Amino acid sequence: MGVLLGLVRPDAGKILVDGNTIRPGKQFKERLGYLPEAAAFAPNLTGKQVLRFFARARGVDSSRVVEVLNIVQLTDGSSRSVRGYSRGMIQRLGIAVAILTEPELLILDEPTGGLDQEGLSVIWAIIREWQERGRFILLASHDLVLMEKRVQQVVMLADGKIRAKGSPEELRSRAMLPIRVHFTLDPADPKADSLVKAVEGLGDCVPRRTDSRMVTEIAPDRLLSLLALQPMFNGTVTGVRIEEPGFDAVYESVLEVSP
Amino acid sequence: MMRVGRALVRHEFQERIRDRWVAVVSIVFMLMASGVTLYSRNAAESAITLTGPSLVTLASMLVPLVALILGHDVICGERDRHTLGLLLSLPASAGEIVFAKVIGRVLALSISVSLGLGAAIILAEEGTRGALVSLVWPTVLLGAAFLTLGTFLSAVVKRPGTAASLAVVVWFLLVFFYDLGLLGLLVLTDGAFPSEAISGLVAANPAGLYRVEMMAQYAGPTGFEDLSIASFLPARGVSVAIWVAWTFGLTAVTALTLTRQRSLR
Numbered sequence: 407m408g409v410l411l412g413l414v415r416p417d418a419g420k421i422l423v424d425g426n427t428i429r430p431g432k433q434f435k436e437r438l439g440y441l442p443e444a445a446a447f448a449p450n451l452t453g454k455q456v457l458r459f460f461a462r463a464r465g466v467d468s469s470r471v472v473e474v475l476n477i478v479q480l481t482d483g484s485s486r487s488v489r490g491y492s493r494g495m496i497q498r499l500g501i502a503v504a505i506l507t508e509p510e511l512l513i514l515d516e517p518t519g520g521l522d523q524e525g526l527s528v529i530w531a532i533i534r535e536w537q538e539r540g541r542f543i544l545l546a547s548h549d550l551v552l553m554e555k556r557v558q559q560v561v562m563l564a565d566g567k568i569r570a571k572g573s574p575e576e577l578r579s580r581a582m583l584p585i586r587v588h589f590t591l592d593p594a595d596p597k598a599d600s601l602v603k604a605v606e607g608l609g610d611c612v613p614r615r616t617d618s619r620m621v622t623e624i625a626p627d628r629l630l631s632l633l634a635l636q637p638m639f640n641g642t643v644t645g646v647r648i649e650e651p652g653f654d655a656v657y658e659s660v661l662e663v664s665p
Numbered sequence: 666m667m668r669v670g671r672a673l674v675r676h677e678f679q680e681r682i683r684d685r686w687v688a689v690v691s692i693v694f695m696l697m698a699s700g701v702t703l704y705s706r707n708a709a710e711s712a713i714t715l716t717g718p719s720l721v722t723l724a725s726m727l728v729p730l731v732a733l734i735l736g737h738d739v740i741c742g743e744r745d746r747h748t749l750g751l752l753l754s755l756p757a758s759a760g761e762i763v764f765a766k767v768i769g770r771v772l773a774l775s776i777s778v779s780l781g782l783g784a785a786i787i788l789a790e791e792g793t794r795g796a797l798v799s800l801v802w803p804t805v806l807l808g809a810a811f812l813t814l815g816t817f818l819s820a821v822v823k824r825p826g827t828a829a830s831l832a833v834v835v836w837f838l839l840v841f842f843y844d845l846g847l848l849g850l851l852v853l854t855d856g857a858f859p860s861e862a863i864s865g866l867v868a869a870n871p872a873g874l875y876r877v878e879m880m881a882q883y884a885g886p887t888g889f890e891d892l893s894i895a896s897f898l899p900a901r902g903v904s905v906a907i908w909v910a911w912t913f914g915l916t917a918v919t920a921l922t923l924t925r926q927r928s929l930r
Binding site: 413440443444445450459462 | 668669671672673675676679680683684746747748750751753754755756757758927928929930
């Protein structure tokens with residue numbers, strides 16, 4: 407991101423955007439919107455003054471300032487000094503700065519940092535809107551679980567190197583992490599013990615049972631064989647919940663297999 | 666200046682006004698300049714020969730300090746606040762951004778200087794006011810030179826605290842000890858050090874050049890003969906070149922220093 411923004415001088419390589427080599431100069435920066443990690447602004451200026459400065463610098467009409475304040479739900483606090491803003495409000499002001507020009511390339515560095523639920527809804531709405539318009543968002547985040555459902559491509563980095571890339575689904579399949587299945591049982595039903603034995607019989611499964619619950623983990627490609635047991639124990643099994651591993655576990659697994 | 670530069674000049678100026686910096690410095694400068702003027706007005710027969718040089722002495726010490734402090738956090742302050750990256754992501758070169766920030770702050774400084782000297786001008790005798798008005802622009806130029814120097818310091822160090830300490834050291838060196846050092850050099854070499862070189866060194870320091878030029882204006886050539894320092898006054902072209910080097914030249918060096926840094930975040 408730093409290289410793309412012209413903030414870090416690369417040791418080697420080139421920047422390709424849409425297949426064309428670019429230099430992070432003025433022309434390219436006109437196309438960018440940027441939200442830095444832990445965004446910060448002059449504390450003695452109001453939110454509106456901050457936005458007006460960026461609007462003037464970007465050649466954007468001042469009516470857009472009102473619009474983006476509304477989008478990030480900061481209209482009420484916009485006349486107050488940034489000094490009195492919460493972390494979440496500063497982050498939302500940063501998002502407003504980033505989308506001022508409706509840039510074709512939006513760079514978001516840790517956009518969820520410090521955001522409250524209201525702020526998260528704002529960022530999800532913006533990501534969705536940019537995706538619907540077919541625009542590009544480059545996003546860096548440690549919040550893998552939150553991001554998984556909202557991004558189309560993931561590049562996993564460790565020690566400055568690309569370790570894996572693909573859609574979240576592809577990476578999840580590649581990791582082959584066991585899926586946890588929760589069964590709710592009727593404790594009075596005598597067939598409950600037989601169910602435990604049947605699950606053990608599938609091999610690799612070590613079910614743990616309490617009175618009315620049984621939990622087991624199973625490889626994703628064997629999930630169907632486990633679920634196939636359910637009709638045989640109709641009445642014994644009163645509910646099934648499938649829990650996929652979190653995307654953070656996928657990340658750790660991918661790093662382990664691609665050191 | 667380009668769009669980003671113009672917006673940044675305004676933003677810098679607005680920020681300085683909002684943080685009451687201009688107000689505080691203006692009041693301090695107004696009080697000191699007024700004090701000096703009132704004292705000179707009552708003490709001298711020909712007020713301009715005392716008021717002018719007294720104000721020059723006051724400005725040559727106070728303005729560089731204020732300007733260095735104003736400039737010390739131009740870059741490292743942004744870095745410390747984590748706002749440098751966002752600023753440099755704007756569609757402008759690092760040079761344009763540095764120039765715009767310096768100009769915005771020089772504008773703020775020029776208001777303080779104008780108010781400070783303005784108070785002195787109002788309190789001065791009627792006949793001397795015109796001569797004192799001519800002090801305003803060179804004093805702003807002196808401030809601009811030291812503000813640029815402060816900005817340079819802010820680009821070469823990482824933390825505002827370090828830059829502030831360096832700024833005070835630079836102020837002591839260039840405003841207090843510089844002339845003493847040159848005097849010491851003359852004493853140590855028993856006058857063997859060429860006087861042209863001494864003149865050149867005096868003029869190379871913006872505080873020295875300001876003092877020499879302003880004293881020449883108020884004391885006149887006769888005063889200089891009496892003081893035997895006529896040779897300190899450089900030719901007009903040289904003087905302009907020195908001021909340009911300290912303001913535009915040093916700002917360009919600061920911008921170059923910034924662009925050569927590996928990481929600007």
